Amino acid sequence: MPRRKPTIHDVAARAGVSKSLVSLALRGSEKVSVDSRLAIEAAAAELGYRPNAAARSLADRRSRAIGVLVLDFNNPIFAQILDGVQQVAGAQGYNTLIVTGSADPIRQESELARLLEFQVEGIILIAHRLTANTIMRISDERPIAIITRRDVTGPNIDTVSNDDRSGAIMAVEYLVSLGHSRIAHITGGDNQIARDRELGYLDAMTSAGLPQHINVIPGDFTDSRGYRAAQELLTAAPDTTAAFVANDLSALGAMAAIEELGRQVPEDFSVIGYDGMALATLRTLNLTTVQQPLIEMGRLAVTNLLKRIDNPNTQPVEMRVDSQLHIAGTCGPPKT
Amino acid sequence: MPRRKPTIHDVAARAGVSKSLVSLALRGSEKVSVDSRLAIEAAAAELGYRPNAAARSLADRRSRAIGVLVLDFNNPIFAQILDGVQQVAGAQGYNTLIVTGSADPIRQESELARLLEFQVEGIILIAHRLTANTIMRISDERPIAIITRRDVTGPNIDTVSNDDRSGAIMAVEYLVSLGHSRIAHITGGDNQIARDRELGYLDAMTSAGLPQHINVIPGDFTDSRGYRAAQELLTAAPDTTAAFVANDLSALGAMAAIEELGRQVPEDFSVIGYDGMALATLRTLNLTTVQQPLIEMGRLAVTNLLKRIDNPNTQPVEMRVDSQLHIAGTCGPPKT
DNA sequence: GACACTAATTGGAACGTTCCAAGAAGGGAA
């Protein structure tokens, strides 16, 4: 097949009309006569013509693509969010360029640059690690929708997030209501989401009159770190009866350690996570958690983004979605 | 910001040189004098110039993008494969267009069309549901690399897969070696991978001298169907002591049902899965499974694809990767 | 039979790059 790809000119020649008419016809304009339309469609089909998106994007200065930067694929919650993103973007005829840029902010920035060169019309950030500065600079060029974080705002930036602090409070209050008082917290590290959840923990412990039982073990949102943190916890404070873990992935790791150390969940120890990861709520794991509407968050973010693309000068939207306590099988009353 | 995006012309004007020289300089040619290079780089930085990938791709007939069609995001193993894909593609300076096209072949086909319009230089299919016909037709236009399936081949098609049949045999033989004989199989539905795994099960049962205990329950690779299938199984054949489930996700669902029906895994019932899904091998779940080198498979597929892009007339590559038994905590000897 | 009007069609200019053949500037050698 040494022949090059057919272009609109080839179709025009074959159908015996001008390239302009082909362009018009293939985009479904009604000012094309029926005869011409049929001839053109036939010619296009016979040649196996495919419009060249690069040329189109150049000519009408629209790429019909949005870029998505996602922290990584290891945490399945990002896949859930992406699912929502793709649903809406696809339905609106937008392509989705997904890049996953390591946790390294420098590399994330160069991934972003690639997206921008592709002329994406907007950008979605899922759990990014970029500085406020970078984001502000980029948002000058393109609208941005940020999912899960809300610490950076600007005229061209929409956000969709849940209220991590009150979610955390909900989690701790639930443990308290079951009768726990020695409740520890395994954190998600040094980032805004983790900090908010930690603050919620501190708040809730204090207002429950349990400040003396506050116990914070540093983590980093990964399962392996959750595992190690739980080991530390049970070694250093064996009388702890429950833990609020910063996210589901870590909570799964923590549960593994807890059971390995001979404690049954939830009989001997209660664990509550955060996120609503699909697999964790699967009956096998049956993790009690604070569930975010992940797919919905993805959908909302694209919806806002596309609106802003169509109409750049609207007020920035900061959406707060409601998370809810998903009560399953990993929490129970403390052993007395 | 009513000003439009700066182009190469703006940079040229500002640096006091021609657009051609700017183009040369920014692509790092050594035939540009040091003075010019510095002036150009300075001008570009001041203006915040970004090359337009659409224009570039039009001019030199390369998009530097590959397209990935992935079945869905619900099964986390696809995320693992994608991870490998992105690693290699990114390192080679390729963008990745990812579309996830429902299980519906028709829609998958239109997603594919979108990728082709974007002038992707090659396509990766992860667990597709396309007909051989469609794939052959497309492979005429672009090189294709297929991951996990190997039922379609052609001059422009590379594949990376594991040997599902022998993997399945390995799984069943392991159960047999533990002393099981009443071993059931929950399938993955009506597709090549599922069929191969089922054939492996049938083979292994027969050669183990257990044809009378063959028991196949239809499934579809989802966790919820795995759950229902296990319920059926234990109702209809309560003396079964072990199950080989077609994939990990279904296996997790199955385990939930088994435990709900009052049987302990692995004490009362053994479960083995297939895939090596990261979360399933997490200590909490600790699923015994046949582990495919998922990330590696993604890497290999892109590597092959990029080779074929550079050099179209090489022989098609059909890679077979080795899967291995990952022995964890969900299998044990049958209760006597 | 001239006129205005509508419907269908067209060629050319843009879009922002890269490539190419050709030009300008400078330095030696004759």
Added chain:
DNA sequence: TTCCCTTCTTGGAACGTTCCAATTAGTGTC
């Protein structure tokens, strides 16, 4: 001084679309 060689630099033509203003053909109206 002239001429040739490098080394840098340049304008113009592509690439495959879309948009626009302009043209053609056809249809009534008076």
